[in-house]
Amino acid sequence: MIQRSILQVTLLSCAVLAAAGCGKPAPKSLVTGDAAQRVYVAPGEHDEFYSFLSGGFSGNMTVYGLPSGRLLKTIPVFSQFPENGYGYTEETKAMLETSYGFLPWDDTHHPQLSKTNGMPDGRWLFVNGNNTPRIARIDLTTFETDEILEIPNAAGGHASPFVTANSEYVVSAIRFSVPVPNTDVPIEEYKAHFKGSLSFVTANQPGKMDIAFQILMPGYNYDLGRAGKAASEGWFFFTTYNSEQAYTKLELNASKNDKDYIAAVNWKAAEACVAAGKAKVMPADYRHNHVIAATRTAVSERKTSVKVLEPTACPGAVYFLPTPKSPHGVDIDPTGEYIVGGGKLASVIPVHSFTKMIAAIKAKAFDGELDGIPVIKYDAVIAGEVQKPGLGPLHTEFDAKGNAYTSMFISSEIVKWKLGTWEVLDRMPVYYSIGHLMIPGGDGTAPYGKYVMALNKITKDRYLPTGGELTQSAQLIDISGDKMQMLLDFPTQGEPHYAQALPASLIKDKQVKFFSLKDNAHPYVARSEQDAGVTRQGKQVHVRMIAIRSHFAPDVIQGVEVGDTVYWHVTNVEQDWDILHGFAVLGMRTAELIMQPGETRTITWTPKSPGVYPFYCTDFCSALHQEMQGYVRVSAPGSGVQLTAGLSERSATQQARAAKLPKPVGGHDHAAVSTGVK
């Protein structure tokens, strides 16, 4: 009875509050009746789109299905990932090598799908490391990072890795100008020494990413970029802020000028100048890391020079378009005609016209030069301004119907407006403080449309609270009608800055289900129990081990001594989809291994004290997974325990497969050294 009264009182107070208009406006009102149905993907059914969200400070990429918002995968890129050993294994460590040494972390910002004719082609996904400028390539048949190129003469590789319409280049322009080359100078001498660099990286051949050339720009902050397409193909556009060239108190000192610039780069002209020898070759030190397919092992190569082009050595290659104010995003509409600036402190959304820009260049409608780069007159290039769009415009994407959608960080909304008339058509509040937004194909020549995803920085009360550090979020909004409709809201990992999406049909049937054991050319592969064994090379003990449902071979190892480094080379000899095995040893100070079928992975272990250490399979593989274990005995140095590997006979069924597989090089030597323990 008492409880009931309390309930009644509570309901009553709610009604009073609602009547008085108290409380925040209920976001529920944004959701129309059938929203749940439109994002519901029934058990066993597939999403229509793959979306790829950067993980920001997690250094990873995440893959979500749309419209369900279900997390499908985390792809490690610039950060060590103990979950599968990425960055810990002998095969993957080289991916994280840089000129600064081994870096276990970076900050991923902008995923970019490779493109053909201005649209995603489903081959690769590129993403930048912002802190220590790098560009990574992820193969979309394996969802693995298989190449990383470091960018020299760079810091804060933020305007990256935006891709040209046919993936000729991905770019890296830098948010922090630095002395080039980077030497010890007084920071007060910023204007004299600091430069910005725009790097053009050849992207079309896996394993061969390379810096074609860098353009050395005035020491501003280069924030974001987009390739021209269709009408403007052959050009690249970068936003700049801090044209004040401040080096301290930037929030104030870099916000003084009414206009900063969009740098328009005619990359075909720059390419021609480089081909004509107008770039100088500069000593540099950077790394190119990539995976050799046959061994699935990454190598890191050192590069020692880079071609650098001064804009003054290549007239006609670079122009500045004045743009209000401290522009962040620059986005090109599907026709390639409109260049939309996201002046984060501007009260309008300025839109430049590519046609007008070309005419202005021809007519030399310039307002002087900056470091030899012509500045085009604002009136000669501006096509229109979206008036009163909201506060803090950042990024714009497009549908296929001539509409643009701009994210508003400060007023926390998406604003839909019309290209050409510049009128605001609709607004959708988002929760809270949106950064990028993403329409599938919305940066391409023929957007798929259907949805816009808001990538929000702040969630506060949107989900069940989890202490002080809260998730960020993505919101899915239907854009198929005249009015935007909120559909779904889901938490994300790390800080997704930007995202890309493509129709699942483009890649889902191209997935590699397992690696061919026959073609595995890893130097320590074991394709069957007969190939397995242990060998000692001084203080190194190499264990060639196989994993198959449900055992390791060898599973009893003796004769390891304190002071040894044990190399566990574990081959998953399964040739079946989704049959993974894991490996971990008691007290291992690195990470576990996850071996995909047909793959060899190596982790090192340096036991510190004598004893017996169990190891086991960490990825639940089969009904006898709990039995998939073994022991390694560690003895005191000089104890004289013979190195042996227990390779007890396995059932004939499991041996049958071995006969058809090639013997590994040196495999017999290993077998000869090892001693069977029956």
Next chain:
Amino acid sequence: MSFRARLLLAVAALLCLGALVLPLWEVRLGAPQYPEGLGLRIYAHTVTGIKEHDLDNINGLNHYIGMQAITPEAIPELVYMPWIIGALVLAGLGIAARGSRRGVLAWLAVVALLGVVGLWDFWRWEYDYGHNLDMDNAIIIVPGMTYQPPLIGTKQLLNFTATAWPGLGAVALGLSFLLTAGVWFVTRPRPEVA
């Protein structure tokens, strides 16, 4: 026997060539965790997986129940079956050339006999795989359970549903038999109509 009848006999004999290149039998296995299925194709000369690694994967799974490995090299029938089929083709062509109804009848009898013997032999192999288990190395032991796959039709074997069905090679043999029988029937001597 008319030229047309002999031509049809020759076609029937050549149809048997299908049994040399096409699978004689297929066994498909499905389980909750194998939505894509596993399967075997039994040819006159070998046994293969339907997908590249199916045979190895089936052998891998079978080790849990102590079943022998299915290795084509260990099945002698796979060596002489192609020769038998080849002989049937040659004999059929010879009979077609001579147009002998007695020859046709003999050929039909031999094919029928081989068919019955072949199916019995296949069943015998299946019985052996399903019953002759290595219990010392079997990991999953279900008392009284045996694992003989069906000769034709569907059967539940633990978590797997096994379905066996004739392959296109067996269909070719069957068509050849029916065509030959048809020729034999149509060319039967008829009383003269006065």
